[in-house]
Amino acid sequence: MNGITDTVLLMLEGTETTLEIFVITLVAALPLGLLASLGRISKLKPLSRLIEFYIWLMRGTPLMLQLLFVYFALPMAGIMLPDIGAALLAFILNYAAYFAEIFRAGIQGVSRGQYEAARTLGMTYGQTMRRIVIPQMIRHVLPPVSNETINLVKDTSLVYILAMNDLLRVARTIVQREFDMTPFVIAAIFYLAMTFVLTWGFKKLEAYYGKYDM
Amino acid sequence: MGDEQEIMVRLHQIHKTFGSNEVLNGIDLEVKKGEVLAIIGPSGSGKSTTLRCMNRLEEVDSGSIEIEGEFLAEENGEGVTEYADSKTSRRLLAHMGMVFQQFNLFPHMTVMQNLLEAPIHVKKQSADEVLPLAEELLRKVGLYDKRDSYPSRLSGGQQQRVAIARALAMDPDIMLFDEPTSALDPELTGEVLKTMRELAEDHMTMVVVTHEMAFAREVAHHVIFMADGGIIEEGAPDKLFSDPEEERTKAFLQNML
Numbered sequence: 001m002n003g004i005t006d007t008v009l010l011m012l013e014g015t016e017t018t019l020e021i022f023v024i025t026l027v028a029a030l031p032l033g034l035l036a037s038l039g040r041i042s043k044l045k046p047l048s049r050l051i052e053f054y055i056w057l058m059r060g061t062p063l064m065l066q067l068l069f070v071y072f073a074l075p076m077a078g079i080m081l082p083d084i085g086a087a088l089l090a091f092i093l094n095y096a097a098y099f100a101e102i103f104r105a106g107i108q109g110v111s112r113g114q115y116e117a118a119r120t121l122g123m124t125y126g127q128t129m130r131r132i133v134i135p136q137m138i139r140h141v142l143p144p145v146s147n148e149t150i151n152l153v154k155d156t157s158l159v160y161i162l163a164m165n166d167l168l169r170v171a172r173t174i175v176q177r178e179f180d181m182t183p184f185v186i187a188a189i190f191y192l193a194m195t196f197v198l199t200w201g202f203k204k205l206e207a208y209y210g211k212y213d214m
Numbered sequence: 215m216g217d218e219q220e221i222m223v224r225l226h227q228i229h230k231t232f233g234s235n236e237v238l239n240g241i242d243l244e245v246k247k248g249e250v251l252a253i254i255g256p257s258g259s260g261k262s263t264t265l266r267c268m269n270r271l272e273e274v275d276s277g278s279i280e281i282e283g284e285f286l287a288e289e290n291g292e293g294v295t296e297y298a299d300s301k302t303s304r305r306l307l308a309h310m311g312m313v314f315q316q317f318n319l320f321p322h323m324t325v326m327q328n329l330l331e332a333p334i335h336v337k338k339q340s341a342d343e344v345l346p347l348a349e350e351l352l353r354k355v356g357l358y359d360k361r362d363s364y365p366s367r368l369s370g371g372q373q374q375r376v377a378i379a380r381a382l383a384m385d386p387d388i389m390l391f392d393e394p395t396s397a398l399d400p401e402l403t404g405e406v407l408k409t410m411r412e413l414a415e416d417h418m419t420m421v422v423v424t425h426e427m428a429f430a431r432e433v434a435h436h437v438i439f440m441a442d443g444g445i446i447e448e449g450a451p452d453k454l455f456s457d458p459e460e461e462r463t464k465a466f467l468q469n470m471l
Contacts, residue, residue: 113318114320118316120310122336
């Protein structure tokens, strides 16, 4: 019979997997999403169309299907990835697409006057985006990015389908073995703790970026 | 005096359409060094578009544009207008500063950062080099004490004065003003006009699209009246305002005064 301490320790191990997927996905999908959003608004039609198609594909199919597809299809194509690699690839591609659309809306929310002012001051397109548009965009997109980030914490639990021992799968295993609901409650508390930290962090970020518009 | 004055901007036969709407139908004008040119006229007359063609915020369909003796846009042998390559274009446009109706300050930067941004990142000047000039400009527009404020904390009149200082920080030869007081409450226009008047007294070459008839009459050396995409009448302000030749000009001025 496992004591509650053992249960919590096992679940902390599961949390490690959950956090690993979460952090790596976020760190990779945010810049990738930014690049995709810039491609999406690019005047190069083929590039813009290609990104549009990618976003449609990623948003139009279940994340679960994408996970399974990457997990089973890549080995068939002769590409061997560790389980976590396959999971990460699917998560990053999926989340980058959502972030791309959020960033695009944020970029388009910056007024034309800002581009014109930058242009009359001699700034290049790259400088204008980097120094004028993107910093203002970040302020506007923090609330939706915060939303997606919290979704990501919970979406990590989908990896149970790939037999990876994340927080939820560990909890379920113990529940099935012990006929005790406590692990589910503990899992809920762990998820809540993670989303609490995120909510707090985004609130700080919003305050920081909001300092210029009262 | 009496010498041929240097031409800073020359527009020749500028045509421009938006869709099927012809907004400029053959504009010819010259701006001389140290001159204040005011462009007046009803809304939709093409005066802002004329200004925006000077610094390529709008591209013309045909005609030529010269900045300080060099072509920004030039008609080739077949009558097709071609713009200078991007390097030349960038160099010519660097001679001009612009002030917008909506100020367009960078909201995520303080007043001082707004002034330093382009000199440091476009002209690649060092902060040590620009800072004294930026401080002097802020003193000149009376906003030195607001240097660390964000634009959202300033009144419209203050924002517009910062915008003027920001354009001046790039040390332009020509300043373009696109209805600089139209977005301001009436009690705030005075401070902006005062700053512009001081600039004119320093012999800055200025092109001002405005609805402020008193300002145009008092400060401008030359006034252009536009309507329906064309120049209807132009001349010295005293003559144009007190004794206009054209009926359209008379009707417009009667409405404004």
